[in-house]
Amino acid sequence: MATQKFGVQRLSSAATAGLAFAVGVLVVLAAQQRRFEALRLRVAQVEQADGRNARLAEQQRFQTYLLEKALDDQDLAEVLSTINELDPTRRRQYLFANALYTNALRAHRAGDVNWDELHGHLRVICQSAIFRDYWDATRHHRASLKERSQEARVGQMVDALIRDLDESDTEEWWVVGEPPSEQD
Known part of the structure; x- marks a missing residue:
């Protein structure tokens, strides 16, 4: 057993x-x-x-x-531009200003530039009086953007940059303005 x-x-x-x-x-x-x-x-x-x-x-x-x-082609530019009564030169300038802005926005969306770098790129673009004129002329285009959308937040950044640059008392434009937090 x-x-x-x-x-x-x-x-x-x-x-x-x-x-x-x-x-x-x-x-x-x-x-x-x-x-x-x-x-x-x-x-x-x-x-x-x-x-x-x-x-x-x-x-x-x-x-x-x-x-x-x-x-x-000036005739095609009239189709692409939504701003009436522009002379052909100004229309091409506005289209180019839009291309610069769109390029910066898409670089951020693609991850090629971060939020702070986007702010720096836009600060450079905002030095142009023609870009500022374009931005003002297209303000109504941005009115329909959802407030919290990425493009609306970038547009608000440009608005703040232009305001800060206008109010600045320094010739050193490259130090003007702080980027808002990306979540704002």
């Missing part, structure tokens, strides 16, 4: 060890499965972002193409 009991204990110990090994393998497999799922989701996010960036780049190229056509 003692031999049988010893055999059962030995079998029980082997079964326990086997069960512990199996549980360990299952824990490792579950952890690997979670890691694999996290990696799969990350790859899907990167692929989605790459597709979005490719579409944005294509849209930017097409917008640039349309702008070039409008800048080269």
Whole structure:
């Protein structure tokens, strides 16, 4: 009987060890499965972002193409411009001012410049009297933007920059104005 009991204990110990090994393998497999799922989701996010960036780049190229056509042809510029009674030179200048602003905005959206860098780029653009005229003439265009949208916040940044530059008593324009926090 003692031999049988010893055999059962030995079998029980082997079964326990086997069960512990199996549980360990299952824990490792579950952890690997979670890691694999996290990696799969990350790859899907990167692929989605790459597709979005490719579409944005294509849209930017097409917008640039349309702008070039409008800048080269006064009749087409009249279609693209929403401001009436501009002489052809001023219309081309306004279209170019819009292109500069749009380029800065899209560089931020693409992640090429951060919020503070965008502020710096816009501060340079706001030095132009023609850009300021364009900005004032297109104020009504921005009135329909949702207040918390990214473009509305960037527009508010430009408004503040122009105001700060106008009120500044220094010739060192490159130090005027602080960027608002990105969440404002």
